Amino acid sequence: MMMRIYSALLLGLAAPLAAAQTVGLLDGSQPQSMLSAVQQFGSAELVTDSDGDPRINAQAEETRYTVFFYDCTAGKQCRSVQFSASWKQPQAPSAETLNRWNRDKRFGQAYLDAEQDPTLAWDINLAHGISAANWQDTVATWIDTMGQYSTFLYENSR
Numbered sequence: 001m002m003m004r005i006y007s008a009l010l011l012g013l014a015a016p017l018a019a020a021q022t023v024g025l026l027d028g029s030q031p032q033s034m035l036s037a038v039q040q041f042g043s044a045e046l047v048t049d050s051d052g053d054p055r056i057n058a059q060a061e062e063t064r065y066t067v068f069f070y071d072c073t074a075g076k077q078c079r080s081v082q083f084s085a086s087w088k089q090p091q092a093p094s095a096e097t098l099n100r101w102n103r104d105k106r107f108g109q110a111y112l113d114a115e116q117d118p119t120l121a122w123d124i125n126l127a128h129g130i131s132a133a134n135w136q137d138t139v140a141t142w143i144d145t146m147g148q149y150s151t152f153l154y155e156n157s158r
Helices: 002-022 031-039 095-104 132-155
Strands: 043-048 054-060 063-070 080-086 109-112 118-125
Touching (some): 031 043, 031 054, 031 063, 095 109, 118 132
Antiparallel strands (some): 054 063, 063 080, 080 118, 109 118
């Protein structure tokens, strides 16, 4: 009996703590707030894809990229996003070249898309929210990683 009371008390205390931890966090239900950080690094617009989910089309310097929202419920409450960018090149990089990127770099997965264009993608979990500062840092890391990948592709195309 005492154990049940103690368990109920703990559960009663845990709910407000969990709610307090999510206050001020961005999640997939707030794509407009997430767009603001992306716009600090270049042009960006929030659109809706053919499934009704949000999507951010953006450009930083000369590189266009997309932030796809995934695991959404009715176009809202998205649980993850994926940054993605592709580069047009006369010749696709070799699997060995892309594997070297994936082996040596922590951020951004390199692969060839359906058109054999080198592509960089990075998935971010939003299931429990992300602070605005962390989201801004994530976008900055993505912009930096795209620049590194662009240089990597150029250096390995000669």
